[in-house]
Amino acid sequence: xxxxxxxxxxxxxxxxxxxxxxxxxxxxxxxxxxxxxxxxxxxxxxxxxxxxxxxxxxxxxxxxxxxxxxxxxxxxxxxxxxxxxxxxxxxxxxxxxxxxxxxxxxxxxxxxxxxxxxxxxxxxxxxxxxxxxxxxxxxxxxxxxxxxxxxxxxxxxxxxxxxxxxxxxxxxxxxxxxxxxxxxxxxxxxxxxxxxxxxxxxxxxxxxxxxxxxxxxxxxxxxxxxxxxxxxxxxxxxxxxxxxxxxxxxxxxxxxxxxxxxxxxxxxx
Amino acid sequence: xxxxxxxxxxxxxxxxxxxxxxxxxxxxxxxxxxxxxxxxxxxxxxxxxxxxxxxxxxxxxxxxxxxxxxxxxxxxxxxxxxxxxxxxxxxxxxxxxxxxxxxxxxxxxxxxxxxxxxxxxxxxxxxxxxxxxxxxxxxxxxxxxxxxxxxxxxxxxxxxxxxxxxxxxxxxxxxxxxxxxxxxxxxxxxxxxxxxxxxxxxxxxxxxxxxxxxxxxxxxxxxxxxxxxxxxxxxxxxxxxxxxxxxxxxxxxxxxxxxxxxxxxxxxxxxxxxxxx
Ligand SMILES: Nc1ncnc2c1ncn2[C@@H]1O[C@H](COP(=O)(O)OP(=O)(O)OP(=O)(O)O)[C@@H](O)[C@H]1O
Ligand SMILES: [Mg+2]
Numbered sequence: 001x002x003x004x005x006x007x008x009x010x011x012x013x014x015x016x017x018x019x020x021x022x023x024x025x026x027x028x029x030x031x032x033x034x035x036x037x038x039x040x041x042x043x044x045x046x047x048x049x050x051x052x053x054x055x056x057x058x059x060x061x062x063x064x065x066x067x068x069x070x071x072x073x074x075x076x077x078x079x080x081x082x083x084x085x086x087x088x089x090x091x092x093x094x095x096x097x098x099x100x101x102x103x104x105x106x107x108x109x110x111x112x113x114x115x116x117x118x119x120x121x122x123x124x125x126x127x128x129x130x131x132x133x134x135x136x137x138x139x140x141x142x143x144x145x146x147x148x149x150x151x152x153x154x155x156x157x158x159x160x161x162x163x164x165x166x167x168x169x170x171x172x173x174x175x176x177x178x179x180x181x182x183x184x185x186x187x188x189x190x191x192x193x194x195x196x197x198x199x200x201x202x203x204x205x206x207x208x209x210x211x212x213x214x215x216x217x218x219x220x221x222x223x224x225x226x227x228x229x230x231x232x233x234x235x236x237x238x239x240x241x242x243x244x245x246x247x248x249x250x251x252x253x254x255x256x257x258x259x260x261x262x263x264x265x266x267x268x269x
Numbered sequence: 270x271x272x273x274x275x276x277x278x279x280x281x282x283x284x285x286x287x288x289x290x291x292x293x294x295x296x297x298x299x300x301x302x303x304x305x306x307x308x309x310x311x312x313x314x315x316x317x318x319x320x321x322x323x324x325x326x327x328x329x330x331x332x333x334x335x336x337x338x339x340x341x342x343x344x345x346x347x348x349x350x351x352x353x354x355x356x357x358x359x360x361x362x363x364x365x366x367x368x369x370x371x372x373x374x375x376x377x378x379x380x381x382x383x384x385x386x387x388x389x390x391x392x393x394x395x396x397x398x399x400x401x402x403x404x405x406x407x408x409x410x411x412x413x414x415x416x417x418x419x420x421x422x423x424x425x426x427x428x429x430x431x432x433x434x435x436x437x438x439x440x441x442x443x444x445x446x447x448x449x450x451x452x453x454x455x456x457x458x459x460x461x462x463x464x465x466x467x468x469x470x471x472x473x474x475x476x477x478x479x480x481x482x483x484x485x486x487x488x489x490x491x492x493x494x495x496x497x498x499x500x501x502x503x504x505x506x507x508x509x510x511x512x513x514x515x516x517x518x519x520x521x522x523x524x525x526x527x528x529x530x531x532x533x534x535x536x537x538x539x540x541x542x543x544x545x546x
Contacts, residue, residue: 058448060444060447060448083447083450083451083452084450086447086448086449086450087449087450089448090448091445091448093441093444093445095439095441097439097441097442097444097445098445099442099445099446099460099464100464101463101464101467110459111446111449111450111451114451114455114459115449115450115451115455116450156445159449160449163449163450
């Protein structure tokens with residue numbers, strides 16, 4: 001609970017957020033502030049509502065109650081132009097969700113042109129710049145299907161960056177990847193964090209959380225159980241539920257189950 | 270696959286499974302060949318040839334059967350297809366709409382037009398519309414009427430095909446588009462529909478083949494000489510020459526188009542199968 005750092009004013013603000021799917025109350029009152037340039041990792045057991053929280057932040061899920069503000073704009077205001085706000089919020093999915101019918105470059109240029117109305121040359125320039133940032137310039141003309149998972153995820157990040165977002169949301173960006181491909185994606189995320197991007201990252205990568213995050217948030221049962229500096233939450237958790245979760249994550253028998261989940265998800269796609 | 274099975278099973282007296290299968294397959298061939306021979310012997314080939322394969326009559330059909338009749342058949346089919354595609358797209362989107370009344374209207378349309386024979390719709394367009402709106406002419410004369418009648422029929426089928434195609438595009442595609450700031454309509458047009466069409470290209474081409482054949486119903490609208498398509502042209506000529514050769518030639522012209530199209534569809538389906546693997 002110590003050391004929250006909304007230094008330059010909150011970029012993301014979540015107030016009294018509730019979300020139910022039918023009778024199933026998935027989020028039971030979330031309050032969270034993320035400062036400009038802050039990197040917050042959200043951890044917690046499966047089904048605790050991490051994805052739902054992240055998806056509420058760009059209104060892919062409609063909150064049942066409460067407010068969400070990004071860059072001072074209230075997304076939960078029924079009169080807000082949600083498409084305009086979403087342009088400022090990048091989102092990276094577990095399953096990449098690249099557009100399979102378009103080349104890598106077109107994946108990056110089409111949203112810029114259709115949504116931001118950039119002209120062809122400008123869109124192409126921004127796309128090339130961001131492809132270079134994620135180290136995939138040579139894949140500009142490839143189709144997503146011909147890329148490895150790690151490369152697809154880096155293209156997905158470049159696609160989001162091409163829209164010039166102020167905030168980036170990541171939902172288990174490496175969970176669907178083979179272990180040897182995880183590093184490249186995390187390196188790109190690390191670079192973004194160093195450049196001062198505001199990031200909210202749902203992840204099971206404890207090393208990344210420990211090294212990159214300014215703050216770690218532990219969720220369970222639809223509430224934030226504890227939050228604070230990574231060293232504190234991961235290294236010396238105050239709550240029994242956090243300890244239990246972390247020990248299961250480190251237990252090799254449990255680790256097998258954790259690895260199984262993203263693969264099953266991958267097959268469903 | 271069967272070999273190990275046979276070995277695993279205790280050998281009963283009598284035939285093994287492989288032997289039984291060979292025997293039953295052999296029997297099928299014998300019956301089939303016998304049936305073909307029986308037909309060939311029983312049919313009066315001389316009379317059939319006289320009635321259906323008169324070279325002189327067939328020759329006098331050219332080039333009109335191609336430049337007029339086949340051309341019109343293709344024109345009718347394509348115009349019906351385009352109308353059906355546009356209307357089908359609208360109905361599919363209505364069917365997927367979150368607005369209840371849109372969904373109901375689309376559902377009712379599909380149920381009605383899928384359930385009616387195309388022939389009745391042609392008669393309806395030909396008779397009922399001029400009665401109901403006297404003085405108005407459907408744009409494009411016969412061509413407009415055909416496009417409308419075929420389009421109305423095709424739209425019901427295509428709407429269901431397009432809807433299935435749109436639903437086959439993974440949910441994550443819409444979410445990715447929305448999170449990039451696409452409006453729902455923009456995302457549908459730029460991201461979802463192009464992918465849906467790749468999925469439904471084979472069934473849409475099949476629909477084209479069906480329309481190609483249904484275009485023969487133009488006959489019931491009453492057409493001028495220049496507006497005749499393959500079936501009408503073949504039938505007219507058959508009655509003036511008192512010979513059925515024109516029917517056979519017209520039939521061959523249909524196959525000239527439908528067989529290659531069918532081949533294209535199977536190729537696309539095989540390719541799609543491969544892409545899934
Ligand atoms: N669209 C939905 N409709 C109904 N229930 C949903 C929906 N999305 C999520 N849920 C339910 O909400 C709960 C929390 O789901 P959520 O995906 O947020 O968990 P999570 O913490 O991200 O888990 P994981 O680590 O497995 O991704 C689960 O019980 C899930 O079944
Ligand atoms: Mg999740």
